[in-house]
Amino acid sequence: MACGFLPTRKEIRDRYGNPMPKFHRTDILKIESRPIYAEINAASASVWNECLYQMSRYQWHRGYPHAWDFFHIGSDCEGWVDKHLSKSQPLHSQSIQAVRERYFKSWESYGVLKKRHPNARPPRKQKTFLTTRWKKSAIRFEDTCVLLSMGRGRDKLCIPLPPHFNMSKTEHIATIDLVYDHGQWELHFSYRYETKKNEIGDGVVGVDIGEIHPIASHDGTDTRIFNGRYIRSLYRHRNKVLSAFSGAISRCEHHSKRWWKLTRRKWKRIKTIDNQIKDALHKHTTKFIEYCQTKGIGTIVLGDLTGIRDRIDYGKRSNQKLHQWAFGKITSLITYKAKVLGIQVVQIDEAYTSQTCPSCGNRKKPTNRNYTCLCGFKYHRDGVGAMNIREKYLGHFGVPVVADMDSRAMKMTPPLGFRLKVRVASS
Template sequence: MDRTYILSVPEEYQDLAREISMVSGKIYSKAVNFFKRIQAKGIHVSRKTFDQYMEWWLHQKSFKLHSQSKQAAYQQFWTAYQAYLKKLQKAKEKGQDTSKIRPPFRNKKYNKVVFKKSAIHFKDGDLILSNGKEQAPMVIKGCCLKGAPKYAELIFHQDKKKYYLHIVVEVEEGKIENTAGVMAIDLGVIHPMVCFDGRKVLIYNGGILNSKIRYRNKKLGEFQQKLSKCQKDSRKFKELLRAKREVLRRVNNQIRDVLEKYTSYLVGYCIKNGIGTIVLGDLKGIRNGARHGKVPNQKIHQWMFRRVARRIEEKAEFVGIEVKFIKENGTSQSCPVCGSKNKPENRNYECKSCGFRYHRDGVGAINIYRKYTGSLSLVVGLLACPTGVRYTPHLCCPIEWNIHPVGKTA
């Protein structure tokens, strides 16, 4: 499995990073201009002809960049152009309007620099990125990577106003022992995850997450109202549009941080307690025909259950935990003790037949567990009160482990 380390480029190499990024932009722009001229003449160009022309053109120049990085610069355009052709073909097959599908014919002053495996070296714990024979290499001292580097990308982060290195390394998938346990997870709107492992219920509090979603909706509404009063493409319109994108970017990053910490904590808990199987409720099609009113419909359509389930799958696969999906029809209404149907009130569940009382989402997780394991009834005396996990900026896993496919290393 691949893992990406994000390393800050030292200040002494920021100017060099900007320089080689500009070189990469010139090569990319040359590829764009070449295709523009060829397309205007109605000539079809193969990949071999394209590569030969770009290699001939680069041979005439003396760019201070590694040869593999030069190739990667114009190959980025070829990849983008092929993606454009596939998208155009799909639109034609479906009979859709293709006028808005534009080819990637935009020149770039700056472009990301790709360092392939031949340009990456390790020496005495230092990461050395070669820029060719005529240019000094970029040296990142004290770099600790847990795996063999496959390639690296030099990318400018607009929010930080600095260049960063994204280094992709190949790591071995982890395996855990004593994986007989089962963890059932009920995905919810108010609480993103409610888990039951056969002994206790664990509730991941959704207060912070829902507050950030409400804030995003509020700011989006404010910007849309202001934009509707401005003339399109005016100076004020463009300023508001940039401000809107910046606010949404920051809030979406905060939402992602909550989900990443919660899912990492969950998989860490499974490793610590010997959980070998995670069972998720299958919510496919839950949005179809949702007619609950304006506010409830908005909550359902902004519910990120697919995103949460996907991150759980990816992180569980990394450590060898199996993920299963089962239908969760009626799991929030069935009594886990006697099996009778009862409609819960607010966040509480009470069985009118046997008097069982518990948290509503906890009942859903318990019933998913029963449905998967085949347990017929629940011993109420052994069921502990639900415990909660609340988000904090420094929320840590129960154990130390390397799970994030995208990690940050200072």
């Protein structure tokens, strides 16, 4: 395809907005348990609970009906709640602020969610523990430890760092979270970087994120298909472990010694599998981004997958598979890895992209792994999806190009498959 077809950078900016110039990275550090950590996260939970209380007071104060589903959030609401929070908890003022922000963020996402899910519930439950966040001004690094401020007049919390900790990155630190994850205490370090200003190519690649093949991409000539068999086997394995344990756990007395033992063991197993899934997704997305870089790709076009879980209904069994699929995870991994290199990522509505023939523009649902059209066009099904997503972004989706057909068929190389070189988990 000639370069004349491609929209300019300015046109892209006008159509899709400016790509974010900054990106975040998170590192996880496991730390040894100390009773104070639970106290700190309990204090954060108290702030959350206080937000709940002040929120209902706000409703009463402004004369709104007192029912969670009809809570009214005026523009002054967050300020009002902030003003009335007692702030007596032993936390840094910005850590308290972070809880409040989180509380209002979850109201925000409830607002979005309830349009699609009638069963969505607003944030109204009390918490016993909540992740605590420190912002940059409350963080100080010393030789072998990190000092976290606990508020004025209180001792700083000193957490020792391992010798391998990378001190050179600390100038980029944005936040630190104290997280309890199934028996393990962790510090999540979030770093903020500026995007490198590289020379970016003009290439555009369309990506179809699917269930059988996590990533299928097309850049105008080459199609790449990433195999998802290993990841699927991990999900099956995860389901089996879950159901095996839940049977045994349900037979014990609730919170008995054996109940705790099994529950701990269950989460340990699940965490291992989740890490394997995460690792596989990282390997695939890294490989994909590397390929984009060598090909001089400047824009990655993804199908917009929000609401895919509502739209797709292929029956119970298939649904379970799709529900679990890490659609969002793949999207976010690709987005952040692309941002690091300065490649922009756009999302477009992927309606009909899997059904339309790239050659003659007719619509037909593919019935097996190959897409065949009456016009004689035949290609890998997910490759067709990726091709159409790319065409849609470039603005000539569904335009019949029959005359161009021969040259296209010649230009198009057969899809190149990628498999992860790992032992397939027993299922």
